[in-house]
Amino acid sequence: MQAPRPDGDAILRLNNVNKHYRRARKGQADIIHAAKDVSFELERGQVASLVGASGCGKSTVLKMIAGLIPPTGGDIRLNDQALTGPNEQIGIMFQQPTLLPWRSVLENVLLPIEIREGRKAAGLARERAMQLLEMAGLSDFANAVPAELSGGMAQRAAICRMLVTQPEILLLDEPFGALDEFTREQMNVEFERICQMRKATAIIVTHSIQEAIFLADSVFVMSPRPGRIVRRIEIDLPRPRTPDMITGSRFNEYVREIHDLLFGSGEEAAHG
Amino acid sequence: MADNTNVDPAILIALAENERKTLIERTPQWLLVLLFGSAIIAVWHAAVTFSGISQLVLPGPYQVLQDLIFTLHNLFTGGYVAHATWITLVEVVFGFMLAAAVGLGLGMIIGATAFGRKAIMPYVVAINTMPKVAFAPLFVAWFGFGIESKIMMAAFISFFPVTINTAAGLAATDSNMSMLFRSLEANRWQTLIKLQMPFATPYIFAGLKLAAVWSVIGVVVGEYMGGGEGLGELVRVAASQLRVGRVFAQILLLSLMGLSVFGFVTLLERYFVRWRR
Numbered sequence: 023m024q025a026p027r028p029d030g031d032a033i034l035r036l037n038n039v040n041k042h043y044r045r046a047r048k049g050q051a052d053i054i055h056a057a058k059d060v061s062f063e064l065e066r067g068q069v070a071s072l073v074g075a076s077g078c079g080k081s082t083v084l085k086m087i088a089g090l091i092p093p094t095g096g097d098i099r100l101n102d103q104a105l106t107g108p109n110e111q112i113g114i115m116f117q118q119p120t121l122l123p124w125r126s127v128l129e130n131v132l133l134p135i136e137i138r139e140g141r142k143a144a145g146l147a148r149e150r151a152m153q154l155l156e157m158a159g160l161s162d163f164a165n166a167v168p169a170e171l172s173g174g175m176a177q178r179a180a181i182c183r184m185l186v187t188q189p190e191i192l193l194l195d196e197p198f199g200a201l202d203e204f205t206r207e208q209m210n211v212e213f214e215r216i217c218q219m220r221k222a223t224a225i226i227v228t229h230s231i232q233e234a235i236f237l238a239d240s241v242f243v244m245s246p247r248p249g250r251i252v253r254r255i256e257i258d259l260p261r262p263r264t265p266d267m268i269t270g271s272r273f274n275e276y277v278r279e280i281h282d283l284l285f286g287s288g289e290e291a292a293h294g
Numbered sequence: 295m296a297d298n299t300n301v302d303p304a305i306l307i308a309l310a311e312n313e314r315k316t317l318i319e320r321t322p323q324w325l326l327v328l329l330f331g332s333a334i335i336a337v338w339h340a341a342v343t344f345s346g347i348s349q350l351v352l353p354g355p356y357q358v359l360q361d362l363i364f365t366l367h368n369l370f371t372g373g374y375v376a377h378a379t380w381i382t383l384v385e386v387v388f389g390f391m392l393a394a395a396v397g398l399g400l401g402m403i404i405g406a407t408a409f410g411r412k413a414i415m416p417y418v419v420a421i422n423t424m425p426k427v428a429f430a431p432l433f434v435a436w437f438g439f440g441i442e443s444k445i446m447m448a449a450f451i452s453f454f455p456v457t458i459n460t461a462a463g464l465a466a467t468d469s470n471m472s473m474l475f476r477s478l479e480a481n482r483w484q485t486l487i488k489l490q491m492p493f494a495t496p497y498i499f500a501g502l503k504l505a506a507v508w509s510v511i512g513v514v515v516g517e518y519m520g521g522g523e524g525l526g527e528l529v530r531v532a533a534s535q536l537r538v539g540r541v542f543a544q545i546l547l548l549s550l551m552g553l554s555v556f557g558f559v560t561l562l563e564r565y566f567v568r569w570r571r
Contacts, residue, residue, distance in 0.1 A: 088477050108479045120470040124492045124569040137478045137488070167569055 079249025389448025401460025459501030463494025
């Protein structure tokens with residue numbers, strides 16, 4: 023159990039985070055403003071999703087939190103410590119499972135431990151990894167190579183790999199975007215179950231409005247470039263979420279609200 | 295579902311029609327290879343017989359077969375062909391191993407460091423554009439008439455594909471996987487050993503296969519220039535005596551040697567790259 027923190031339970035705090043890119047074009051340097059004054063707080067155990075059109079900088083925000091790219095302004099704090107690079111308390115997964123094809127599924131899940139703590143520690147963590155694989159329904163595939171897995175199974179293995187070091191925050195960059203619609207819905211249900219079971223704190227980047235609502239406690243809607251958070255919408259739906267909620271009226275009110283923010287009233291998003 | 299009981303016969307006929315293959319598609323490959331080879335030998339035999347061309351210039355298939363039998367007999371009874379084959383094999387194997395070692399090392403420096411990519415790579419490319427066989431007399435002058443000059447020549451000719459493929463393989467690492475390693479705070483060495491090198495193995499083996507063939511070329515060029523006791527020297531002598539059938543038989547031995555080294559590398563590749571489908 024975590025002890026309560028003095029100033030609320032904010033585990034992650036972004037303060038006016040900005041990201042500019044330089045793009046050389048015909049000898050002339052263009053400065054692209056990818057993310058503008060992004061500020062938000064995330065409490066322990068909270069699941070947030072970041073939704074927006076492609077190119078709106080939502081992935082950029084996620085990669086800055088992961089420490090993979092440095093911001094050009096503002097600061098990111100984890101447990102009130104400034105984040106300056108990759109951190110072992112942060113686990114990330116991408117749209118592609120990115121399993122190493124020459125390793126078995128189990129060895130892939132153990133990779134983060136092997137890299138951070140060495141081979142010996144990875145050997146000792148085998149049991150924990152097996153438990154994760156069991157939770158993901160992959161125990162029969164522990165010794166299989168990634169080529170033998172279906173897309174959904176590979177992505178579940180990637181979830182296990184992200185969880186094996188027990189990070190405080192999970193970052194998911196369009197995690198199920200490459201899967202077909204049926205597998206995707208199934209993965210959403212499973213991922214929600216895992217999040218609830220582990221009381222995970224997570225940020226999910228997606229361009230699917232339904233997915234954003236289904237998984238999250240709060241949806242952050244981002245405007246097109248320069249990406250800003252135009253609204254934070256609290257999703258008041260009971261847990262665990264079930265697929266039949268997607269057709270419910272409350273769910274669809276959220277869909278309409280976010281849809282209007284993204285497509286309907288472009289002026290508001292452009293100026294605001 | 296296996297449900298063959300109630301299938302409309304019209305469907306079976308239509309299926310058979312869909313699956314119909316041409317005669318060539320139905321014939322096994324070995325038979326086609328054999329037939330095509332026989333046809334070429336027949337044309338060769340006819341050309342030699344009816345053109346009245348001298349056996350000294352182009353011997354017929356039968357003459358070549360006799361020379362081949364003589365050469366193989368000499369090889370397996372431990373005659374001078376066996377000695378020459380052994381010498382050449384040693385040169386090829388050492389030349390290949392040297393090329394593999396130099397190519398891997400240089401390729402890793404070029405592929406894994408910015409200095410290598412920017413400062414060393416241009417020189418490697420420049421060397422590759424040179425006609426490398428032209429260096430053969432120099433290698434004889436530097437390393438003598440023994441096997442050393444042939445080994446060096448073979449390595450010099452064949453290190454390039456290993457270098458380039460190693461460098462290209464290291465640079466081709468999947469960007470998502472690199473990002474994963476960065477998020478795990480992997481150091482440079484871990485990234486090289488656990489990600490980039492395994493990722494590059496299919497590329498490296500493609501380079502090694504080229505090097506296997508090229509090192510035979512390098513050895514033969516070295517032997518043509520620098521004499522010695524290998525198969526290349528036997529070919530040179532036989533050619534100067536206009537024994538063309540012998541030349542063919544010895545070249546066949548050389549190509550079998552190249553094929554063996556190639557086959558060995560392929561076996562290694564099957565072992566190391568068995569994850570690839």
